[in-house]
Amino acid sequence: MFKLIEEVVMPSLETFAEMEYNGLDVDVATLESVGRELSTKNMDEEDSLYSCEGIEKTDNLSSNHDLIEILYTREGSLELYPPDRTAKGSPSVSAPTLKLLLEHIDEELKSRE
């Protein structure tokens, strides 16, 4: 351990100090274009979600409350059953739960082929 500290860690500090001091160059043009691409992608994805059956224009897709309605409770929307709940007992809309729902759907679709 002492050897590691004396002969590797301590002498490395200079290298790390230089790395921290110099930082990393960022290309603002690429940053902007990657950012734009991402936000266009986001908007496209959002648009296609709103075109799904039973989703209303007033729904907020980042609100858990609205998602619970869309996925589970509202008549005429997806009307699935929550496979999992949060610690407080409300239906979960977390990523693992959504993946679980997808799994169930895939299994079912496969069995129908």
Add this chain to the structure above:
Amino acid sequence: MSKWKHRDEGKQISKRVVASKSTEELLDSKKFLKGLLGLRKSEKLAKTYIQGTKKAIEYNGKNKIFVDFRFDGTSTGRLSCAAYTAKKAMGVSFHTLPRTTEDNIRSIFIAPPKQSFIAVDYAAMELRVLAHVAKDGNMQNAFNKGVDLHTYTAKLLFNKQNISKTERQIAKTVSFLIVYGGGPFNLSETMGIPLRRAERIIDNYKNVYPAVFEYMEFVNDFIRTNGYAYTIFGRRRNLPDVGSRNKTVVNRALRQGLNFTIQSTASDILLTSLLGISRRFKANNLSARPVATVHDSVEVVCPDNEVENALEILYDEMVNYPTIKEIFNIHFDVPLAIDAEVGRSFGDGKEIRFEDGKPNL
């Protein structure tokens, strides 16, 4: 317990509800769920990396981000890094940058004009370390032959020559589960296979790489007796939890200990190589300099005319590890290997192959 029971019930009802729907409805639901997951992912990317970098640039007053490397950020001795700004939650952590080139996030980090960005990654580092410390002849054989370890493992595991993608993935998952301390349960969860089958696969793995399991037993016994684990570099992690009366706590401590002996060794190999690299750059009067290190990789920026020279040094220090031999007198039973990329930015690198230590530019 009740939560698990409830979860199980929820799953059953969910399956029944799904079964009662028409195919068309299910396809609609599938489209929505997939879209929602995708949206969440890209929103997170945009927020963490694009907004984060923009904020950091604004704060720094120049087109740069600064990173804070921490030697004491993890209990395994692995380096960690955080955004370096006076205000928290500003900037990005370099270590969590997504690997996928799909969204090109990495390409926002560039080399200055007329300079190149070199990214060198240790290939399958932790499994090489495992093969070395466990002294497993079979696994060492795979690395010495230079074949793809996971295909090799799958061939032995399933006892056949033609391996499907899924079988290779299973072999890969088992290998990493061993390193990170998982069991049949984790295997069946991650690969979506029945628990019984997962158990059989892991039992088979014991026959394929017996020394790996002997090593695990050895480490576990050592931790139980001494209350700590150590690595070949002399790093030590105390694991007082091993004395607990709670079985879950003890098992966690054993898992952490085993993982520590491998991950920490891998991290120290990189750290020592990095020291050698920066010393050699300076001794050779190169302006090449390391700009970051992420887990098993080193990122270097250098003037275009130094690329060849820098790559040679990187290759020698990382693959032939003279600095590790000199300081610790450690000789690995398996060859170390690297993947190198050179480009203008972190993300757009072109793969470089080496022949006898010389880069094929």
